[in-house]
Amino acid sequence: MRSPIRRVFDVVAVFVVAIYLAPIYWIGLTSIKPTTDINSRVPVWSFEPTMEHYVEAFTRFEFGKALVNSSVIVLSATFITMVLALFSAYALARMKMRGADTLSLLILSLRFMPGVVIAMPYYLMYQRIGLVDTHIGMIIIYVAYGLPFAVWLMRGFLRDFPAELEEAARLDGLGWLAIIRRIILPLSGPGIAVTAIFTFVFNWNEFLFALYITQSAAVTLPIQISKMIDVYTVLWGTISGAVVMQLVPMVVVVFLLQRHMIRGLALGAVK
């Protein structure tokens, strides 16, 4: 039998999870409620489920285009960020370099800067070189803004990587590029997974830069959803449907990668 204290903890845990899940549950519910039931003063618990809000998100609000834009921008940005972060982090973690620690902290400190401070300069620069409302413009911003944190996170993982494995590889004749590709990459699943999740989720939800830079051609999901609120109405049902659709890829990504997060680093390499 579990001890009474454990039971108290269990109850608290369930309560906390419930608090986190309640809004998501409510959004899911709202997204399939008929509009009249959504607007009723007393919450309606039994209703005729409908897909009309989902359809409306696609037909009236070009949700499909925003979904494609977000996917292209975020996946490209995450991939580029990960490649650059892996190499920079490896250099900062392993190569003997004066001030590597200071440099890492300096890189991370770039992230302390509020985004709103650089959003306007980005807009002004982009206006001159024609990158406003383009995919490539958004990818550049997301890579630049996401890279410091990714580098910092990856550096921590790579520093814990057993140095003797790399040394064995050096003696086996592998150059540093081959060491990264054949030794570090296959064994850094957890570190890469964690960093990729953080980068992906941050970019997927990013609002501020997208608000400044995108208008229509490169508009991303969070911006498109915000357009469902205008001065006259708030389309709760449509918003809920769109939010559910925005949540799904994130949940999928986290579920796909969490297996790698749990898997231990370099099992069996060192006693």
Added chain:
Amino acid sequence: MTVQLSNLEKRFDDGTLAVKKVDLEIRGGEFFTLLGPSGCGKTTTLRLIAGLEEPTGGSVSINGRDVTRLDPAKRDVAMVFQSYALYPHMTVFDNLTLNLRVAGVTKGEARTRAHETAQLLDIERLLDKKPRKLSGGERQRVALGRAIIRQPSVFLMDEPLSNLDLKLREQMRTELKRLHQRLGITTVYVTHDQAEALILSDRVAVMRAGEVQQVSEPSDMYENPANLFVAEFIGSPGINLLQVALTPEAVRLGPTVLMPWKGREQGAAVLGARPEDVLVVPPEQGLLDGIVDFLEPSGPIVFAFIRLENADAVPVNRDHVVAAIDVHRQLDAGERVGLRFREQRLRLFDPESGRCLARPEAPKPMQEGVA
């Protein structure tokens, strides 16, 4: 294939001088051991030979070729790491053959050599397994195999047996010796275990604080330590050390004359006597008096820990004098005994520098390295 270290020095970025002016010449086909306590610079020296560290002074030559600035892979050396450092995501076969494939050896040739190596080490049935499925001893063999398969000029081994339990360590020790005799490849071996060093090696270099103390064959290292540090480090239980005085004609402990002395040095000295050179005799026949405190049986011999009764007797390194006696000899704890020494085997050391003092009447201790 010889390895020559000249004036080798390594200062780390934080300022510590790990290796100080090391000069060593390792002969072709030799099993050479770097021995010393942790932090003495033996592993750093090995890593300098491997090329995993860059020296801040001096040079490394392998077979007459200066490799000081050369990449580890171009030195034709193979290393066995303390942690084995097997690639966990690859099978044993891939672990063994990675270096061959990088070097451009064909698949068929690599396969043949992997099977030959596996046969030599009796690990053929493990070739398709991943390292985490192997026991410690099996991982050790795979790590050895990865070094052997390359047929390098020099093997470098960094405490390869220290992660194994005692029984397995003894077994692998024999195996290493057999492999070395069979392959005849120059081997540089690092250990802090003096027994391991004496058993395996053709020659041993004892290091301390980045400096080589003595280079000798194992038996000579034991018989003729160059200084106090080596004398204490080699042998288990360790050598007995007593404070004595050198007078013009005798070595004295208080009023007792231990043996004649014709050397130049006078004044305080430290006398060293191995446990087997301490003779336990009836009290009336002894030069020194003592009481047996306790006995440590160790197979064919028993180590008697004897407390000296003489007022002037000041043991340097421990409270007891240890004598090795035959297991069949009757001796009880609490018994009063006399002690004598095998005079020719005693060594005298300078208490300041620790240097072994030459004895005019005894054969001069042989010294090859710097004292």
